[in-house]
Amino acid sequence: MSTPNTPETRPVSELVGTSTGESWLARYSNSLMGVFGTPQRVLVRGQGCHVWDADGKQYLDLLGGIAVNALGHAHPFVTSVISSQLATLGHVSNFFTSPTQVALAEKLLELAHAPAGSKVFFANSGTEANEAAFKLARRNSVRGDGTRRTKIVALEGAFHGRTMGALALTAKKAYREPFAPLPAGVVHIPFGDLDALRAEVDDTTQALFLEPIQGEAGVVPLPDGYLAEARRITRDAGALLIVDEVQTGVGRTGEWFAIGDSGVVPDAISLAKGLGGGFPIGALITFGPENSALLSAGQHGTTFGGNPVATAAALATLHAIESQGVLANVRAVGEHVRSALAKLPEVAEVRGRGLLIGFDLAGPGGDTAAVPDGANLAAAVVEAGLEAGFIVNAPGPRTIRLAPPLILTADQADTFIAALPQLVSRAAAALNSQQEDS
Known part of the structure; x- marks a missing residue:
């Protein structure tokens, strides 16, 4: 039996095949233990601070695999x-x-x-x-x-x-x-x-x-x-x-x-x-x-x-x-993000250092009463963010966590900060609609 030890790169798709995100998720539920619940998306590749799912949608990764992908995805070195x-x-x-x-x-x-x-x-x-x-x-x-x-x-x-x-x-x-x-x-x-x-x-x-x-x-x-x-x-x-x-x-x-x-x-x-x-x-x-x-x-x-x-x-x-001067980038971009978030009425409090950032949500335009009592606003913002092409995390019902690649740029971060007020509004509207339907 010959040993495949050739230097050329072979695509992973030769081993796993290709499919839609919906199909992969169905196969996931049939084959993997449910300890993580249902995955939010099926991701197939990444480059720098971006990832793409099985259906070709691009996302800005502001979670970095939960603070893991320090240099982003597919760093050449x-x-x-x-x-x-x-x-x-x-x-x-x-x-x-x-x-x-x-x-x-x-x-x-x-x-x-x-x-x-x-x-x-x-x-x-x-x-x-x-x-x-x-x-x-x-x-x-x-x-x-x-x-x-x-x-x-x-x-x-x-x-x-x-x-x-x-x-x-x-x-x-x-x-x-x-x-x-x-x-x-x-x-x-x-x-x-x-x-x-x-x-x-x-x-x-x-x-x-x-x-x-x-x-x-x-x-x-x-x-x-x-x-x-x-x-x-x-x-x-x-x-x-x-x-x-x-x-x-x-x-x-x-x-x-x-x-x-x-x-x-x-x-x-x-x-x-x-x-x-x-x-x-x-x-x-x-x-x-x-x-x-x-x-x-x-x-x-x-x-x-x-x-x-x-x-x-x-x-x-x-x-x-x-x-590559990454630590200086972390300090500068982290300060930029925390300062920009603190200026938004939708944000009640900002915490953290460098590019480990947590912020508490107030509500659309700062109106806490616009969100149903006891609702998980942060989880709804995570879902709205995914629809808009951003990956963030909700460690608490009012808290969003950011732990992006350490190579994140201020311009990349600004796309999320600019979108956040609309994400909070969409999340609040979805929660109110759910309450009305229940």
Whole structure:
């Protein structure tokens, strides 16, 4: 039997065929588990900040695969590096290493300004990076007097993932309750409440987990000074400070890490999403030799984590961000978008940093009474946006989240901002029509 190993590019359609969006969705419902509900569209290709669906409609992607496609779609440098690496060496398992794995670990330690003795563990996703962090926390269990720490503290509103350890850290009841009992010992405290933090973090605490900006809660930043005080409290208690930068890291806020300008040095940072520029990869950075020694040989592992292709994709992504002035673009365009949104009467509040932006909707022309009580205005705006050619996300009934490619231009963003008042009006009209029909 011959092996098809020819250099020419073959279209994916040769393997999957072509069809309409309606037909693909019918086939989807017959073959895939319904954990994501019904997909909103069937997307077939992308270029830069745009994607196209199976029926040929173009969309401006202002969600970026939920903060994943840092350099947009089909970035030529990233795709060329991935193709080259895959044609050279794709997978070896972690019985071995590869040059790309070592080089990426070194680069992340450099970008994090990690002290000597710091280390990196590679996974395949954000939830897996947080599973590794959960295990790291569990290893911080023995106190100086020989008694044991038993508690992990997380914040209300937190989202750290859906696997069992990460889910125990996640605060949303709808995600947690179907899978109880979850790993024990996790306590959630009110978001941003320093008094609650001081009361809960003590010498029985293994670790405090937090996000600098809670994305799934609607893009909600920690209050000023909270992170620094959290560092002081955890250090005094002997607890680890573990910062989840899965969504905020890799330039999303205009800096490599959202905590970058805080002066705080955590004990660990989890990363994923934008790290691979669309290719699945996660990472846990541990700071200093003591923290890095908490997990030893055989205590954790992964088959695919840190494989040559994923680490090559991440190296290419970081190189492009660094060499093409992407961080400056994030800061400038992010400020432009937040400022423009704040001027619209349809927008009640704007939050976020860089190109992680959340805004709360008021109603058409600012009239909150124009929307039926209890209606999910944000979800209706998402649907109206799709019809108009924009992809955005609704993490709450009045909240829209934007996490576009970091290469988004101000002109591209302005097309959405100009359309938003009409989208809100259409959404409100649709909701009122539904109420009248019910």
